[in-house]
Amino acid sequence: MIEVSDLTKDYGTVVAVQGVSFSVGKGEIVGFLGPNGAGKSTTLRVLAGFLGATSGRVRIAGHDIAEAPLAARRSLGYMPESAPLYPEMRVGEYLTFRARLKEVPRGKRISAVGGAMERAGLTHMEGTVIAHLSKGYRQRVALADALVSNPPLLILDEPTAGLDPNQIREVRALVKDLGSDRTVLLSTHILSEVEATCERALVIDRGRLVAEGTIEELRTRQKSSALSLRVRDPKSAAEVAIGGIAGVSVISAAADEAAPERRALRLSFAAALDTETVTEAVVQALTSAGIGIHALVPEKASLEQVFSELTRHEAEAAKPETP
Amino acid sequence: MNGFLAIYRREVLSLWVTPLAWVLLTVFLLLQGAIFYSIITHFTSMTEVSVDTGPLQAYFGQESIFLLMTLLLVCPALTMRVFAEERRSGTIETLLTAPVTAGSVVLGKYAALLTTYALIWAPTLLYVVILRKTGVVDWGVVGSSYLGLLGIGAAYLSVGTLMSAMTKSQLVALLLTIFVEFGLFILGVGEYIFDPGVFRDICAHVSMMGQMEDFSKGILDLRRVVFDGSLTALGLFVTTRVVDSWRWG
Numbered sequence: 001m002i003e004v005s006d007l008t009k010d011y012g013t014v015v016a017v018q019g020v021s022f023s024v025g026k027g028e029i030v031g032f033l034g035p036n037g038a039g040k041s042t043t044l045r046v047l048a049g050f051l052g053a054t055s056g057r058v059r060i061a062g063h064d065i066a067e068a069p070l071a072a073r074r075s076l077g078y079m080p081e082s083a084p085l086y087p088e089m090r091v092g093e094y095l096t097f098r099a100r101l102k103e104v105p106r107g108k109r110i111s112a113v114g115g116a117m118e119r120a121g122l123t124h125m126e127g128t129v130i131a132h133l134s135k136g137y138r139q140r141v142a143l144a145d146a147l148v149s150n151p152p153l154l155i156l157d158e159p160t161a162g163l164d165p166n167q168i169r170e171v172r173a174l175v176k177d178l179g180s181d182r183t184v185l186l187s188t189h190i191l192s193e194v195e196a197t198c199e200r201a202l203v204i205d206r207g208r209l210v211a212e213g214t215i216e217e218l219r220t221r222q223k224s225s226a227l228s229l230r231v232r233d234p235k236s237a238a239e240v241a242i243g244g245i246a247g248v249s250v251i252s253a254a255a256d257e258a259a260p261e262r263r264a265l266r267l268s269f270a271a272a273l274d275t276e277t278v279t280e281a282v283v284q285a286l287t288s289a290g291i292g293i294h295a296l297v298p299e300k301a302s303l304e305q306v307f308s309e310l311t312r313h314e315a316e317a318a319k320p321e322t323p
Numbered sequence: 324m325n326g327f328l329a330i331y332r333r334e335v336l337s338l339w340v341t342p343l344a345w346v347l348l349t350v351f352l353l354l355q356g357a358i359f360y361s362i363i364t365h366f367t368s369m370t371e372v373s374v375d376t377g378p379l380q381a382y383f384g385q386e387s388i389f390l391l392m393t394l395l396l397v398c399p400a401l402t403m404r405v406f407a408e409e410r411r412s413g414t415i416e417t418l419l420t421a422p423v424t425a426g427s428v429v430l431g432k433y434a435a436l437l438t439t440y441a442l443i444w445a446p447t448l449l450y451v452v453i454l455r456k457t458g459v460v461d462w463g464v465v466g467s468s469y470l471g472l473l474g475i476g477a478a479y480l481s482v483g484t485l486m487s488a489m490t491k492s493q494l495v496a497l498l499l500t501i502f503v504e505f506g507l508f509i510l511g512v513g514e515y516i517f518d519p520g521v522f523r524d525i526c527a528h529v530s531m532m533g534q535m536e537d538f539s540k541g542i543l544d545l546r547r548v549v550f551d552g553s554l555t556a557l558g559l560f561v562t563t564r565v566v567d568s569w570r571w572g
Contacts, residue, residue: 048420052570074422084413088337100329101421145417 001026001153001183002047007056009042016042018207020056024200026152029179031194032187033307034204040187041081043204044157047185048078061153074103077146081157083138087131091122091141094130095148102149112148119174120144136167143174154178156186160193172197191307203310210310226251226299227267227279232292234261241289245281247273262294326423330431331438334405338439343404348443351397358382358389359450378454379461383468384539390472391531394479395508399500401439402483403493405432406566410491415569425566429559433484440476444469463541471538474551475531479504481558488565507531 002024009017017039024030034040045051047058049065049072058065061075086094095113104112117123120140125133130141139159146154159175160168175197178184188194194201195215203211203218211218231238239250247270256262269278275298286293338344362381382390409415418428454460479500486499511530517523527533534547 045416050416050420050570070422070424073420076420078417078420080413080416080420082413084417086333086337086414087412088341089333093336097329097333098417098421100332101326101418101423103325103422142417 001028001061002185003057003059004043004047005057007043007046007058008054009039009046009051010054016207017046017204020204020207020209022202022209022212024183024185026183027179027181028200029175029184029186029198031198031201032185032204033191033194033201034187034189036189038204039207040189040204041157042207044078044155044185044187045080048076048080048155049073050078050080074149075151076153076155077149077151079142079146079154079156079159081161083142085130085138085141087129089130090126091117091128091130091133092126094141095144098145099148104149112150115150116144116148119147119178121170121174135162136164139163139167139171143171147178152182154182154184154186156184158187158189160188160190168193203307205310226269227282228297228299229265229267229282229286229293230295231263231265231286232261232294233263235290236263237289238263238265238286238291241285241291242267242282245278245285248278248282266299326421327427327431327434330418330423330428331434334432334435335438338401338435343400344439344443347397347400348446351393351443352446354393355390355447355450358386358393359447362386377458379451379464379468380539382450382539383464383471384536387532387535387539391475391508391535394475395501395504397443398440398476398479399483399486399497399504401436402480402487402500403497404487405436405484406488406562407491407493407496410569411493419566419569425563429484429563429566433480433559433562436480436484437477440480441473444472444476461541464539467538467541467543468535470543471535471547474548475534478551478554478558481555481562482507485558485562485565488562 002022004023005021007017007020008015020039020043032040032044042051046053047060047065049060049069052066058072060072063072063075065072089097092113095116096109099109099112114123117126120143122137122140122144125137125141128137130138133141139162143156143159146156156175160171163171172193175184175186179197186193186197198215200214201212201218202209239253242248242250242265248267249269251266251268252264253266254264256264267282279296279298283293283296359378359382362378366378366381376385406415409418419425451460451465482503483496483500486503487493487496489499490496507529508531510526511532513526514523514530514533517526528546529550534544534551537544537547
């Protein structure tokens with residue numbers, strides 16, 4: 001649905017996006033993730049046809065946005081950041097205008113506008129002047145606008161920015177619902193949003209794509225560097241046993257109040273060590289000390305950790321290049 | 324074409340549902356009324372009137388400086404928001420990501436401005452009706468006079484549209500437009516200042532007052548029409564290029 005190859009966009013001397021390539025397949029919900037100022041909005045604006053790329057190619061639904069801009073724009077619905085709208089218009093008027101602009105045929109316009117309002121939960125607001133709407137409703141009007149021509153691709157720039165928790169939940173549910181029959185690319189700097197709605201994520205930082213994959217893949221990208229254990233250890237000998245393994249240390253140990261011989265342990269180990277080898281050595285050391293292992297879980301890095309790891313690395317790598 | 328019509332309709336609607344057009348209409352009609360009233364009083368106090376002059380010719384022609392001064396106020400105020408506001412509020416992003424060309428965006432907005440301009444002038448037809456009650460009205464003169472006003476308005480609105488596309492601030496757009504249009508107007512005054520020569524001819528050619536004087540006598544000078552038309556086309560063409568250039572900003 002979207003094919004981006006080697007996209008670069010600069011604003012004079014400032015390079016906002018540099019050599020980004022990715023593709024989004026039909027029916028996917030993809031999150032576009034990055035800290036503020038990473039180039040998310042710029043990339044989405046290029047995809048939506050608002051900005052021209054400095055170099056690189058972008059194809060939307062098979063149409064090159066430089067060669068067939070109208071055909072490309074016809075096949076997408078775009079919701080810009082902060083949902084700009086005409087304050088003097090009524091909701092119904094605005095959506096009818098947008099439907100007309102997006103070439104929805106005259107006979108289908110009323111049902112298209114009605115359908116978009118229904119999906120965005122706006123039906124009872126049809127006659128309200130946009131200036132009088134709350135932030136949440138404005139966001140919904142912008143979303144209904146993106147939907148009104150029933151495009152196969154939706155590009156949403158921070159669809160939940162500035163909403164309250166209830167509204168965020170509603171918008172996320174709506175995005176998931178929309179994703180069932182079309183492709184959605186949404187940007188956000190909130191990780192839980194990607195976890196909640198998307199199947200796949202693209203991580204961008206300082207204008208470069210730093211990671212790409214399903215949520216699971218991204219999580220396992222960062223190797224676990226911690227183990228959490230539950231053991232039966234009546235003599236509290238675990239610390240000594242584990243202390244014998246090079247590079248492994250006990251971060252915390254807590255005894256179960258009801259059954260003092262049961263303990264919960266958290267171990268950390270040097271990043272250079274391999275998780276599998278460490279686990280094996282730990283099990284061996286504990287069993288030979290006569291300690292029973294009830295549970296052993298390699299701690300998965302949260303997406304937050306992966307994200308900060310990825311974006312920090314990139315920031316450090318980028319440093320020597322800038323004078 | 325679809326895009327053009329949609330934008331045209333939205334622009335006309337948003338001009339008339341906000342106070343701007345109504346305020347301009349009121350101010351404009353008050354000023355025109357005052358000008359017309361003083362011209363009529365002047366003529367009623369005259370004992371002898373020559374054949375080729377009358378209240379209409381004076382209003383549209385010899386005294387057209389008053390009328391043009393009000394246009395220098397009304398036209399820039401009408402055009403100042405047309406692009407500046409879209410860029411300031413960010414709605415330009417939704418507009419330009421719809422499947423429309425820059426050309427239909429510019430033409431749609433311009434056509435809406437020209438329609439509003441014509442609507443603001445429409446009530447002045449009553450003056451003609453009033454004169455008709457007391458005397459003879461030369462309908463040819465009425466037609467050519469309004470044509471002249473339409474030409475001047477078309478050029479002024481085109482310049483204003485361009486200026487509005489150059490900035491995100493309505494105020495800056497307003498000032499730039501007044502500056503350019505007042506400059507054009509002053510250039511026309513040069514006809515009465517400079518010695519005969521090329522420069523004076525140029526001034527006479529671009530003079531809005533000269534245009535109204537000709538048209539109010541029923542003289543449809545093609546050179547005037549071509550000048551207005553070229554200025555309009557140039558303004559709209561450059562505006563389209565400016566809108567296209569935002570993609571590369």
